[in-house]
């Protein structure tokens with residue numbers, strides 16, 4: 001992006017709409033009118049682009065090098081609408097902490113679907129772009145801190161190899177938003193394979209018309225699961241595919257210690273991407289009861305509850321599909337229940353396969369589950385750091401490791417566990433070097449530590465984006481380890497106050 005202070009005129013506005021190279025094809029707007037309302041973003045006073053994701057722009061096939069800073073500020077604030085975009089707010093419902101509500105994009109506006117040169121389809125959405133028909137009593141806006149947080153965490157998740165929506169840009173608006181205090185406003189450009197949520201199906205099912213839900217299911221099959229279309233019962237196949245994707249996703253979250261924090265059904269994406277990074281955070285010391293969100297008083301969305309909550313959400317999804325799965329209600333329920341029961345097995349398989357890799361194991365042995373569970377209970381008892389313990393395991397095997405076995409300790413239970421694990425490793429035909437290599441690409445050295453994220457956000461709120469830029473750079477290579485990154489691996493001080501996250505800002 002070139003730095004330019006040239007004045008903006010109408011001609012430039014027209015260029016800005018096209019010069020990025022958007023290629024919109026808005027299939028969602030061809031759905032029945034119930035699914036969305038047409039809604040343009042509300043222009044903001046003084047848009048200024050503060051973050052732009054060049055690698056993601058390249059993935060999307062955009063001409064990011066060519067765009068001027070002022071053009072980008074207009075384009076990513078919604079002050080100009082790209083040619084071909086058909087801005088809408090999407091309707092959806094959602095079980096929020098167990099209670100069903102009718103929702104919809106209250107502060108997000110979908111510009112449209114961009115087709116990359118390889119014909120991959122991505123939703124381009126502006127989050128914080130103004131009021132919509134679904135805003136209820138909200139102002140349609142977002143504060144800078146939470147949008148930067150979503151940018152950091154979503155990009156960190158991507159670098160960890162976890163399916164996720166992504167962040168293309170953050171623009172400050174020059175306007176204030178009023179929460180508990182007065183905060184700077186911002187807009188995030190979110191990129192997603194789609195924004196079809198479990199809640200979108202719940203919204204469709206709330207209509208007394210099976211054709212509405214069939215239309216959404218067919219649309220979803222075409223867009224995300226074309227391989228299911230030719231099967232004997234394509235709607236049951238859809239249910240199975242969504243269950244499978246979620247089992248895999250949640251297993252990946254559990255392997256890196258990610259706590260989503262607000263797994264409401266409107267925050268579960270049908271295509272299996274992580275979405276909505278409001279109150280999420282990564283766990284430091286291992287404890288399945290860990291909760292960071294200030295509003296999750298019962299621990300509904302605690303770390304260890306994420307797999308059963310995913311199954312609960314999938315059950316709500318299955319309910320919406322019942323009329324499509326079979327004409328006979330009892331048979332439909334029987335088929336759906338069978339599919340849902342498979343979630344636990346699938347999840348366990350994905351999780352155990354991932355945990356084996358974290359321990360450098362290439363083969364399967366009957367005692368592996370017990371080996372993993374013993375390590376976790378030792379970590380819990382000794383309050384060991386989840387990320388550093390796993391990363392430290394490979395250093396403990398390697399006398400030439402770049403750093404000391406950071407995170408590992410010498411309590412009798414951990415030493416006994418290490419002996420069992422070493423025995424298990426030596427039963428493999430693969431070499432120890434192979435095991436170490438597997439572990440080093442499976443166990444991240446760096447995750448978005450809560451205190452690092454907060455430091456980046458508070459610097460940004462006072463106008464200094466360099467802390468965030470450095471953090472983003474480190475997080476873009478989470479498996480890399482060198483002395484310059486050592487401070488990013490430090491857990492919070494034991495004396496630090498318990499960390500709290502907040503959503504809805």
Ligand SMILES: Nc1ncnc2c1ncn2[C@@H]1O[C@H](COP(=O)(O)OP(=O)(O)OP(=O)(O)O)[C@@H](O)[C@H]1O
Nearest residue numbers: 103104105106107108135138139140141276278504
């Ligand atoms: N400031 C706001 N103005 C209007 N609606 C809002 C506002 N904040 C949240 N909402 C709406 O409240 C609902 C729940 O909010 P939540 O914080 O889970 O979503 P979000 O972060 O805005 O959106 P998403 O799930 O798309 O990431 C959503 O329908 C959202 O659009």
